[in-house]
Amino acid sequence: MSSTISPLAPKIVPDMPPVPGVGFTTAAAGIRYQGRTDVLVMSFVPGTTVAGVTTRSLCPSAPVEWCREVLKKGKARALVVNSGNANAFTGKTGRESTRLTAQIAAAALLCKSSEVLLASTGVIGEPLDATKFDGVLTEAAGRLIDWAWIDAARAIMTTDTFPKLATAQVLLGDVPVTINGIAKGAGMIAPDMATMLSFVFTDAPIAADVLQKLLSKGVKNTFNAVTIDGDTSTSDTLLLFATGVAKSRGAPVIKDAADPRLTAFRRALEDLLADLAEQVARDGEGARKLLRIQVNGAVSKKSARRIAMSIANSPLVKTAVAGEDANWGRVVMAVGKAGEPADRDLLSISFGDIRVAHDGARDPDYDEAAVSAYMKNDVVDLTVDLGLGRGSDRVLTCDLTKEYVTINGDYRS
Amino acid sequence: MSSTISPLAPKIVPDMPPVPGVGFTTAAAGIRYQGRTDVLVMSFVPGTTVAGVTTRSLCPSAPVEWCREVLKKGKARALVVNSGNANAFTGKTGRESTRLTAQIAAAALLCKSSEVLLASTGVIGEPLDATKFDGVLTEAAGRLIDWAWIDAARAIMTTDTFPKLATAQVLLGDVPVTINGIAKGAGMIAPDMATMLSFVFTDAPIAADVLQKLLSKGVKNTFNAVTIDGDTSTSDTLLLFATGVAKSRGAPVIKDAADPRLTAFRRALEDLLADLAEQVARDGEGARKLLRIQVNGAVSKKSARRIAMSIANSPLVKTAVAGEDANWGRVVMAVGKAGEPADRDLLSISFGDIRVAHDGARDPDYDEAAVSAYMKNDVVDLTVDLGLGRGSDRVLTCDLTKEYVTINGDYRS
Known part of the structure; x- marks a missing residue:
């Protein structure tokens, strides 16, 4: 986190509504930074689907490899993100660290570890001590909220100078649903895939394979069309979660990417991804233009x-x-x-x-x-x-x- | 030319002997810089062969296109290099400017304009007024010398902080021949092909097609293995001239690249290209390491x-x-x-x-x-x-x- 905010930062921080089915909180685990939050813990209601796009680096981080496994099933109950240490190029220790982190999160949030998504950002090559999450995640699970999105965006910052948030309300069928997104940049950003970390959440009931199609297409002209320095991170991760809670308000369950009721949602999602991607470019390290x-x-x-x-x-x-x-x-x-x-x-x-x-x-x-x-x-x-x-x-x-x-x-x- | 010399500059400037058959001088044509030389004029004895490697940029400069034509015949009587203006992306005007410059040089040095090689370095996109060479080249032709190589290297500098020179004596058959080279960097340097400008001269009698093979191979692990910023110039030009004057001292005329008498020469040429290429890296813009x-x-x-x-x-x-x-x-x-x-x-x-x-x-x-x-x-x-x-x-x-x-x-x- 820099003390000087990029002159290109958006003048207005959007007012982010809750996304029904999503609870979260932040914590300070002291992984690298002192005196600031460095962990974001998110909890999703049962039935939440997830899709993701990860770095094309041939030396991906341990959390990226972990996510790829979880994404195969497309089910999510929790997300744990830390800044300060990327858990990349950490060998066997890194893999054990992801497993242990997921176990700690699963115990704290009462779910299976195979439904816990992980992302880490920060220094490469330093072992990440997962035991630091131990008490922290249990304590955090006791104070989940659904409104302070700016805190979530702040907890995942590294050299970013401002938190990146975007929100949209859109009709799915004739029921309004919410899409919220957060992202962090700001260096080592080049396509293949995207920026470092971005997480998007909706209460729309959309099947995991449909989510994946929406995301894979949506990323092409947004995050994949941004470059800061041509350097592709080992940790790039973009995840899209759908809690499905809007179903209880009558939203249709979408199981086919060609479903015409998806048109407005698809457009709103792409606009939101474009907004976040532009914020990443606006916070490129040292950027003045x-x-x-x-x-x-x-x-x-x-x-x-x-x-x-x-x-x-x-x-x-x-x-x-x-x-x-x-x-x-x-x-x-x-x-x-x-x-x-x-x-x-x-x-x-x-x-x-x-x-x-x-x-x-x-x-x-x-x-x-x-x-x-x-x-x-x-x-x-x-x-x-x-x-x-x-x-x-x-x-x-x-x-x-x-x-x-x-x-x-x-x-x- | 920067006022601060790169800390990586070689401590010793080599003592450059004449290359029999090569005469040169420098001049101040006021193309862009004031109070410094910005033109290098070189004259070669009849019979001089030439080979070259030029940029792979798909938007090459006018002098690069001019050289490609001259290189087809492999005969050289003159070389005119200017700094301050690259005559690149100058359209039809640029082509006319090269033709006029070659004509002026041919008239001054009493040769055909189709045997005049040209190279320009500096700003892209500004028209180069060839008439500036008019009196300058005629005057320069009257005071050709064969010893002040450091002046030649200085005249072609742009943002370079030191002149780049290298020399070698090697046996061709059992006759000693000389190879001298000069180069300039220092930004917009990436392979495809090489650095911006480098010129190498020998008195060895070597046919143009053999020279070309030597140069094309020699560049691979030398100039093409240097990058400053990944940016490939529109003007990259490396030329190798062979006057053949050593023939009068009994050096064998080499017409076959597989000639075993070429072994030592080939090695010496590669070492010299490597030396110049390293000097270019040592003078990368702003380089400290x-x-x-x-x-x-x-x-x-x-x-x-x-x-x-x-x-x-x-x-x-x-x-x-x-x-x-x-x-x-x-x-x-x-x-x-x-x-x-x-x-x-x-x-x-x-x-x-x-x-x-x-x-x-x-x-x-x-x-x-x-x-x-x-x-x-x-x-x-x-x-x-x-x-x-x-x-x-x-x-x-x-x-x-x-x-x-x-x-x-x-x-x-």
Whole structure:
């Protein structure tokens, strides 16, 4: 947790209603941080379904491997998240630590350990002492609440400068249901899959396999379209829980992803994921500017995504944005190195509405003063048109500042 | 050119002998910089052969496209290099600018413009006014010399903090020949192909197609194994010139790359390319530490290279090295995101001779104090063993410091 809040933080923290069937609390287990909460304990009513997307890293953390097992059955009764230690690259000890944590949680919350989801974030390679959860989880189980979502979002922060929350009310059939989500960033964020940790909760009654389809699709243009530094965490975890409690109010039970009653819910879920993903980009380590990169005219959406990511991950583009320099030459460089079809002489580049390059050269009408003024904005829109086809995509990132180096050059010690 | 020389600069500048058949001089054309030389003009005797490797960027600069044409014939009489403007993404104007520059050089040096090689480095997207070369090249042609190589290396610098030179004497058959090389870095450096600009000269009589084979092979483990920031320039150019003048002293004319008389020359050339490439890494923008990444035990050399590059381009690894933090957790992360075969539980990681991780977890004998002391070195060796196969490779990079952000956040304006 940084003492300086990102200037890109949303001005308003949403007012989060309870999600029927979800209780939670936070605790301080002293895993790494002192004087702050570092554990989030969540309890779900019986019948809660769960879906998840986890990191594509070939060296995943122990909790990621644990979740993958639990997700196979799609049933959830509890979630335990800790910050301060990622329990990643901890070998056999790490696996034992996850098993013990799940057992402690199961005993405290009166459920099976195979229905406990786990997530850890923080330092890699340090053994996580699960016994630290022992009294803490039992004590926490006695004071579950359903309203202080901001505390939940705070408990999972590491180098984040603000808690990330989003909420939506939507009709399922003709019954209103709630979707609440929390997330944490803020470095080591690149797609494959997503950001580090995000958890979304609804009282809608949706079968686990349908939830999984909704989530897998929903992540593509949201969390997977955000990159801070191109570094993919070993711990990336996005979980979606559905308690099904709205069924008692007449909400239909959804067992088929093609069910037309799901349309509004699907859209609301995607909007909520997009909102959380953008908050992650807005809290990129050291970020002073949000950079939205739109690539049009590529040969395919996939090609557009790769080119957008090549731009978004270019240190030279990111430092130029930090310096408020509309250095489109570096954008050309990043397009050129992406390895995707591109024709220099068809390329157009705009910052905001100002087209700075066109047909492979500087735009003759390009007004340096206007673009310099534009670059002072907090949010910078960069549009690249390749002029080749109809593939387009959008990626979010932030600038690369000295603060990023400060944060990451002095994080562990 | 920075006012502060990289602390990683070589302590000794080599004493460069003349290369018979090569004359050169530098000039100040005022292209971008004031009060310094920004043009290097080189003249070669008739019969000089040339080979080259250029950027794999799909948006190459106009001089790169020009060189590719000249290289098809493999004959060189002149080389004109300017710093301050890359003549990249300058459209039709850029192409005309290269043609005009070559014509001016050909008139000044009394050769065909189709035998003039060109290279430009500096800002992208600004038109390069070739008429600036007009009087300058004619005047320069009247004062060619063969000894002040350090001036040649200085004239091509942009954000470099020191000139980069290397020299070797080697026997071709039983006749000693000379190889001299110069290079410039220092940002926007990633493989595909190489660094920005490097030029190598020999008096050995070697046919153009043989030179090309030597160079294409030589670049793989030298310039192509260096990355500063993962950003590939639109202008990367490495040229190798052979005047053939040593023939008059009895050196054999080499027309076959398999000629056994080439063995020593080939080795000396690779060593010289490696030397120049390391100097480029040592002058990475803002670099305070040289990071040598050795990956062993991969399934193939190609896989080892990709994993080494994933580590070398990771902002989190590079900032950790800047912070003198042996943060091997981030190394695990970078291995995991490379997408190459890796088994977390077989992974070993060492800094210098100190093994910090073994069999997928922290090494039990790992001494934090010893590794902290090691990280204070200027040169940091990081070794990753995957334990899977026999593929190994080495890549050079530097740390990511606040100075990198300063240099690149305020370069153009």
